[in-house]
Structure formats: C-alpha cells, structure tokens
Amino acid sequence: MKLIVTGGAGFIGGNFVHYLLNKHKDYEVICLDKLTYAGNLESLKSVMSNQNFKFIRGDITDRDTIFSVFTQERPNIVVNFAAESHVDRSIEDPSIFLQTNVIGTQVLLDACRKHRIDRFHQVSTDEVYGDLPLDRPDLFFTEETPIHTSSPYSASKAAADLLVQAYHRTYGLPITISRCSNNYGPYHFPEKLIPLMIANALNDKPLPVYGKGENIRDWLYVEDHCSAIDLILHKGTVGEIYNIGGHNERTNLEVVQTIIRELGKGKIQFVKDRAGHDLRYAINPNKIHKELNWLPATNFDEGIKKTIQWYLDNRFWWESIISGEYQNYYEKMYGNR
DSSP states (O other): OEEEEETTTSHHHHHHHHHHHHHOTTOEEEEEEOOOTTOOGGGGGGGTTOTTEEEEEOOTTOHHHHHHHHHHHOOSEEEEOOOOOOHHHHHHOOHHHHIIIIIHHHHHHHHHHHHTOSEEEEEEEGGGGOOBOTTOTTOOBOTTSOOOOOSHHHHHHHHHHHHHHHHHHHHOOOEEEEEEOEEESTTOOTTSHHHHHHHHHHTTOOEEEETTSOOEEEEEEHHHHHHHHHHHHHHSOTTOEEEEOOSOEEEHHHHHHHHHHHHTOOOEEEEOOOTTOOOBOOBOOHHHHHHHOOOOOOOHHHHHHHHHHHHHHTHHHHHTTSSHHHHHHHHHHHTTO
C-alpha cells in the first residue's frame, strides 16, 4: 500500500505521517508539502531515514508537478491535509486560501481520476457548518447540518468539500470526507490558541484572548484524529462524510486558564474580538462511532497535560519558529489590539 499525504509537514498531516509509519509498518508513505510558513521539516526529522518514507517538496496547485509525482509514485490512497487554515490570515488575504484550498484540491482530484486511485480522502473542518449559539448546549453539528460558513477560510474548505463530492457523483471517484473539531497536540504551529498560550506563558509574554474568551470549541487530541482517519480509509463507506469530534467542549478562557494552572504562570490580556468570530463549535460523532466503532481515547485534561509536556520537552522546535515572518504577523494581528 502506498499513500501520498499532502500537507504532511504541517501539524495534523505530520502527526498522521508518524501515525501511519508506526501503525502500518509495510506501508509506503510519501509526504508532499510546499513548506509554507506552517510546514516544518523538523516535525518529520525522526522519520526521514525510514525506508518506507519519502518527502517531496511541491505545491498542490502546480498541475505539472502533481501529475509528475502521481506518474512516478503510483499511489493507492491520497489523503489531503494541504490547506491554508488560519482564520485571521484568511480575513487579511482570502485569495491564497481559494487558490490552495479549492484549486489545489481540484488538481489533486484530476490526478486521482487519471491514475484511478483507490481512495481520495479530504480532511475538512467543522467550521464549514458555521457556528452554534452559546445558550443551546443541546445542539450539535451532524453530517446533515447545512453548510453555513463564516470566514473566507471556512468558505474555501466548504467549496473544496463540494468539489470532492461532485467528483464522486460525476466521475465515480472513490472519496471520503472527514470534518473534525479543533485539534491540539505535538507539532502544533504556534499561531494557534493552545501552542500560542503555552509559548507566551513560557516566555513571560501576555496571553491574548479574543473578546471575553466566551467562544466554545470542541477539542480533539491529534492522535485521536489520526486514528479516526485511518479507520475511515480502511473501513469507511465510499462517498460518505464523517464528523470527528472530541467530546471536550471548553470556552477559550477555560483553555487558557487550564494552561496557566498547569504551567504555574501566565497573564491574560483580552484583545479586540475577531471579525465574524464563531460562537460555538460542537460535533456529534455518532455516525463514525456506530459505523466504525471509533471514539476519542483522550480527554482534554489528559491531552492538555501531554501537550504542555511536549512543548516543554521540545522548546527548540517552537522557539525556532517564533521569529521572522511569523513574528511580523503576530505583531500585526495582536500588537495594536
């Protein structure tokens, strides 16, 4: 079995590469990544010498490169993690999100059609459903929830999902889609909430929290997400969408306060809220549980301890990132709020 994992030098994709090589010793795994600001080869350092692993630098929007890679490698399965994924960045410049998340997905789908792959799996997000009210804890996203996007990022992911479904219906391409809640864990790029708070606290910097920190997210430990995708690839029904949730709802303020307690340091600084900030995400994962017998193995209290310890043990990884382009972006987004 040979898999191409696009975006495999990023956070979730990198964790999935590690998961595959550990779980399926006989699988060949090809990581294709453009190495944008959020791609980091340090995340793959420990597998670079694995004879079943290959890294290829490439852009999924580059049709010639993608078709050449498919011709040379002849993959059985393609798992598409490659995406621009930061909401604030999409508000600043939507164009790159449309290019990568929509056009890039179309290029991959065309290559999959030509080479008759066994499965194309699109890694999507619960953000395509929009948000839920804070005062209705009984409401959850299901696979039947209508798409109702709030940001250019989520709109681009929704467009990609619709395109993937269209290729299944029009061309018979064997596809599956997963929509996950907020991930956290090792190798998480430090512009996102949890790693940003950990890094800032350790560096004695303020912890910027949007608005009053009342927004609620369902947190999913990244290894649990990887196990769910693995199950979908091997046992999921072609053409289906599967929601992957963690059953770990927390307000942003609760998340930050937990990090402060665990580290014994950190000072919150409330900043102006994000434009169009979604109130609550909450996934109902009953479908994947009933059909594939999947449930998250890691609760938030356990997962956040493991995550914080990883950042304490791997300071070089994230300290080398917090500089240059990322630092300039951080100052732009938070410096004047």
